[in-house]
Amino acid sequence: DVKVTQSSRYLVKRTGEKVFLECVQDMDHENMFWYRQDPGLGLRLIYFSYDVKMKEKGDIPEGYSVSREKKERFSLILESASTNQTSMYLCASGALQPSGANVLTFGAGSRLTVL
């Protein structure tokens, strides 16, 4: 059974702390993504990576950075957490179909609360 595994389901951090969210996939996918999910806003793309050490900004990259040192691992970093970063964070990896579209497999999510 293929998987995307997010290291932490629930985290509580304080304002100003550095936060690492880890994501590992076992499907040998080239593409990996970080989204945040907020009520009424759906999923918004933070960053994605199409290869090791490659990254591109999504729609809301401010306040976040990412790291992809190995193909299977994609980390999201909050350098200095703020209360408006309280959210559900979803990692996904993508298999590019012959049609050219990505079909995404998601992790279970990491719910972050910043106090």
Place this chain on the structure above:
Amino acid sequence: GNSVTQMEGPVTLSEEAFLTINCTYTATGYPSLFWYVQYPGEGLQLLLKATKADDKGSNKGFEATYRKETTSFHLEKGSVQVSDSAVYFCALSGRRNNNDMRFGAGTRLTVKP
């Protein structure tokens, strides 16, 4: 840019009722369209997809038809079950960029026995 609009929820139905969740899109070119489902406490799972006009995606009794003329991809099920209670997301994927994936806001469905 590309975008997806889906009907706001929440939607509450009785078991065996007919379900429709509306989804319309705006896109350049010929995107692929998807429905994802998120059960409580879980990540999103692909429910069905369609990659070109007039294609019908189907899975677990759910169906959606890619309608280019109305730019729509409405989700339907003839008889819902309590186990269908979840949040449903319509999404589209463009063909030019890896990051060109857009999700709707999600529609929460609750099915009561």
